[in-house]
Amino acid sequence: MPSRQNLLIISLLSLFLLYLLISRTSSSSSTTNPHIPSSNDEKRGRPAFKQRLIAVGDLHGDISNAQKVLRMAHIIDDQANWVGGEDILVQTGDIVDRGAGALDIYRMMQKLRGQAEGQGGRVVSVLGNHEVMNAIGDWRYVTQDDIKVFGGTKRRQEALAKDGWLGAEWLANYSITASVPLSPHPLSPKLSFTHGSLRPSFPNLTPYPDAINALGHSLLTKALTPPLNPPYPPNPYSGLPKGHTREEAELYAEGGPLWWRGLAEREEGQVCEWARELKEKLGVRRIIGGHTPNFEHIVSRCNGSVIIIDTGISSAYGGVLSALEIVYTLTPVDDKGKDDGHRQDPFMVDDSLPASDYESEPVESIGAKGELKGRYIEREEVHAIYEKRKKWIALEEREVVL
Ligand SMILES: *[C@@H]1O[C@H](CO)[C@@H](O)[C@H](O)[C@H]1NC(C)=O
Numbered sequence: 330m331p332s333r334q335n336l337l338i339i340s341l342l343s344l345f346l347l348y349l350l351i352s353r354t355s356s357s358s359s360t361t362n363p364h365i366p367s368s369n370d371e372k373r374g375r376p377a378f379k380q381r382l383i384a385v386g387d388l389h390g391d392i393s394n395a396q397k398v399l400r401m402a403h404i405i406d407d408q409a410n411w412v413g414g415e416d417i418l419v420q421t422g423d424i425v426d427r428g429a430g431a432l433d434i435y436r437m438m439q440k441l442r443g444q445a446e447g448q449g450g451r452v453v454s455v456l457g458n459h460e461v462m463n464a465i466g467d468w469r470y471v472t473q474d475d476i477k478v479f480g481g482t483k484r485r486q487e488a489l490a491k492d493g494w495l496g497a498e499w500l501a502n503y504s505i506t507a508s509v510p511l512s513p514h515p516l517s518p519k520l521s522f523t524h525g526s527l528r529p530s531f532p533n534l535t536p537y538p539d540a541i542n543a544l545g546h547s548l549l550t551k552a553l554t555p556p557l558n559p560p561y562p563p564n565p566y567s568g569l570p571k572g573h574t575r576e577e578a579e580l581y582a583e584g585g586p587l588w589w590r591g592l593a594e595r596e597e598g599q600v601c602e603w604a605r606e607l608k609e610k611l612g613v614r615r616i617i618g619g620h621t622p623n624f625e626h627i628v629s630r631c632n633g634s635v636i637i638i639d640t641g642i643s644s645a646y647g648g649v650l651s652a653l654e655i656v657y658t659l660t661p662v663d664d665k666g667k668d669d670g671h672r673q674d675p676f677m678v679d680d681s682l683p684a685s686d687y688e689s690e691p692v693e694s695i696g697a698k699g700e701l702k703g704r705y706i707e708r709e710e711v712h713a714i715y716e717k718r719k720k721w722i723a724l725e726e727r728e729v730v731l
């Protein structure tokens with residue numbers, strides 16, 4: 330039997346060990362991100378609004394890695410069903426070519442789009458240069474197995490045509506570029522997603538994203554209206570569909586949003602200047618794209634203003650599995666600090682703004698989260714998710730009045 334004194338010593342010792350354990354785990358989690366300001370979440374209430382967004386780059390015909398990435402990001406389960414709830418999934422194009430699994434990925438995306446909508450989530454699909462190459466008959470990177478999976482060249486062309494299942498899906502649910510708001514509030518920050526790089530001097534940049542997407546839709550409609558261009562190879566390259574306009578040709582040209590690599594490849598100073606110009610012209614907070622792979626990691630440039638998410642996910646490249654994660658929250662601020670900060674925030678609403686602008690927002694579009702009105706701490710956490718680690722890219726916090 331241990332004596333009373335021993336019991337006392339043992340309990341003090343265990344308390345001390347417990348303390349050590351707790352202080353070590355909390356300090357080790359903060360030392361992994363030394364440059365990130367510590368959050369004082371405990372001092373605040375719960376967020377009134379939370380939106381999670383996952384973005385995934387080029388998938389190039391690899392259904393197995395595509396599913397791994399979406400599972401890793403907690404967007405799908407083992408049966409490839411949507412478990413993302415109200416999350417937003419963005420895929421930045423180049424699902425096709427270099428592998429045999431494109432058909433499966435397009436089918437999966439189609440299914441997820443419906444399932445996501447059923448749960449209050451959303452799937453945003455962007456076209457890559459390889460989708461448009463397939464549409465215009467440039468099949469240089471189409472594998473023989475891919476043609477087989479579709480049931481041969483003729484069946485593949487029928488699927489791609491504007492009345493085929495895939496052509497119709499591209500025309501209805503894919504666009505060249507997307508501007509995605511992080512909350513349903515009209516003043517919400519938006520993120521821009523395009524397969525390649527948007528060029529500040531691109532002639533049809535604005536009104537964004539409609540000008541670019543209208544051109545994309547008309548070019549795609551021409552390309553997918555039967556008879557489709559005979560595939561090259563073995564036939565000679567036909568180029569853009571008959572009757573295309575000069576503006577449509579510019580959209581598909583080397584300096585257009587499907588092919589240009591400027592934001593990924595030019596030197597930092599130039600890219601930051603372009604990023605500033607683009608953010609202002611497009612009214613977005615970040616410019617996110619794929620197309621130019623880095624096989625080790627997601628690339629953040631100019632402090633997260635530009636993020637390139639192509640990491641060669643397909644086994645055709647053997648890069649790293651990755652997804653970009655953005656967690657956006659609005660947490661109400663209690664009113665006692667009301668008069669001590671005179672910071673004029675660019676996001677601040679002028680009182681002269683007619684209240685009806687946001688009060689008319691249907692309540693179900695913000696779900697059970699209620700109406701967004703008042704003072705909030707807006708927090709946007711940006712991470713790269715990999716198989717075994719998660720890495721900070723940016724964290725922005727500011728006070729906003731909605
Ligand atoms: C586009 O997506 C919606 C779901 O959001 C789906 O109901 C519709 O069938 C899709 N359109 C085509 C043409 O596939």
Ligand SMILES: *[C@@H]1O[C@H](CO)[C@@H](O)[C@H](O)[C@H]1NC(C)=O
Binds near residue numbers: 632723724725
């Ligand atoms: C970079 O972004 C962080 C927030 O993510 C901000 O605190 C910092 O001031 C920015 N740095 C520059 C040089 O803009």
